[in-house]
Amino acid sequence: MPELPEVETTRRGLEPHCRGRHVVGVVVRQGRLRWPVPDDLDALLCGQAITCVERRAKYLLFRLQAGTLLVHLGMSGSLRVVEQVAPVLTHDHIDLQLDSGQALRYHDPRRFGSVHWIATGAAHPLLRGLGPEPLSTAFDGQRMHQLARGRRTPIKNFIMDAKVVVGIGNIYANEALFLAGIRPDRAAGRVALARYQRLAEKIKQVLTNAIDQGGTTLRDFVGGDGKPGYFAQQLYVYGREGAPCKHCQRPLHACRLGQRSSVYCVTCQR
DNA sequence: CGCTGACCCTGACGGC
DNA sequence: TGCCGTCAGGGTCAGC
Known part of the structure; x- marks a missing residue:
C-alpha cells in the first residue's frame, strides 16, 4: 500500500489528532512484525505527550518527550485514528490509546511493517545511511x-x-x-x-x-x-x-x- | 564493494 | 467448490 505519498498523506492526516495528546494506554495484540515490537511498549509510551509527527523516507516518527516511536508500514500496513471503542478487525495489531478517547490503530495483514523505540539522543541503525529525501534540494x-x-x-x-x-x-x-x-x-x-x-x-x-x-x-x-x-x-x-x-x-x-x-x-x- | 536471490507474511486471483 | 501456483505497494541479509 504505502509508497512515500501515502506515508506523507498519513502523516498529515494523523498529526492534528496526535499533537499534544498524551498516550494513556497501549494494546499489543500481535507483536510479531518484521521485527518484534518492544515488549515494554506500554511502559515506554504511557503518560507522555506526542509533540509532533514527522516522516523520514517511508518511516513515520512520533516524537514524544522521552524519545521517538518509529513506525514503518511495510507493504500492507496502515495507521488510522479511531474511537477506542471501535470494533477491532483482523490484523489490527496495536492500539495507542490517547487521552482524547481515540486510538492510533496499526493494521497490517502481511506484517512486513515494524515499530521501534528510539530513546532521545540515541541513533537508530535503520535511519543511518539513508540518502536524501527526493523532494529536497539535496536530491538532484x-x-x-x-x-x-x-x-x-x-x-x-x-x-x-x-x-x-x-x-x-x-x-x-x-x-x-x-x-x-x-x-x-x-x-x-x-x-x-x-x-x-x-x-x-x-x-x-x-x-x-x-x-x-x-x-x-x-x-x-x-x-x-x-x-x-x-x-x-x-x-x-x-x-x-x-x-x-x-x-x-x-x-x-x-x-x-x-x-x-x-x-x-x-x-x-x- | 556490488550484485543476486532468499526471506519475512497474508490474501487475492486465475487455472484446472 | 477446492486446491495450487503466482503475485502484491518494502526492506534486510547472507553469500558469492
Whole structure:
C-alpha cells in the first residue's frame, strides 16, 4: 500500500489528532512484525505527550518527550485514528490509546511493517545511511550521476536504493523512468548527466502530484476509508503490461528486475 | 564493494 | 467448490 505519498498523506492526516495528546494506554495484540515490537511498549509510551509527527523516507516518527516511536508500514500496513471503542478487525495489531478517547490503530495483514523505540539522543541503525529525501534540494541529477559511476545495476534498482534516494517504490520508479524516457534495465552507470537531471525532475513531479492527489482523495481516511487515493491518478506504465503506450500506442513490455515487475515502452524509453 | 536471490507474511486471483 | 501456483505497494541479509 504505502509508497512515500501515502506515508506523507498519513502523516498529515494523523498529526492534528496526535499533537499534544498524551498516550494513556497501549494494546499489543500481535507483536510479531518484521521485527518484534518492544515488549515494554506500554511502559515506554504511557503518560507522555506526542509533540509532533514527522516522516523520514517511508518511516513515520512520533516524537514524544522521552524519545521517538518509529513506525514503518511495510507493504500492507496502515495507521488510522479511531474511537477506542471501535470494533477491532483482523490484523489490527496495536492500539495507542490517547487521552482524547481515540486510538492510533496499526493494521497490517502481511506484517512486513515494524515499530521501534528510539530513546532521545540515541541513533537508530535503520535511519543511518539513508540518502536524501527526493523532494529536497539535496536530491538532484548530479548526485545520482555521481553515485552511478561504474555501476552496472539496472537504473530502476539504482533509484530504488535507499542510499541513493529514499522513498522511491516500485510504482513510482516505473512511472518516473517512463516520464524520463529511460529504459528500466539500462545500466545505471551508462546514463548521461542530462538524463539524470531530467529523471530527478520527473521523480519530484510524480511524487508531488501523488501527494497532492492523496491529500485530496484521502481527506476522510482517518475516519475509516483507507482507499489509497493515488490509485485514482493516471498511471502511464505500472500495471499496464500489454496495454498501449499512452504516447506511441505500442504495447507496453514487462520484465522483472530485482524480483519486482517492471513495465516500459521499448519505443519511448531508451 | 556490488550484485543476486532468499526471506519475512497474508490474501487475492486465475487455472484446472 | 477446492486446491495450487503466482503475485502484491518494502526492506534486510547472507553469500558469492
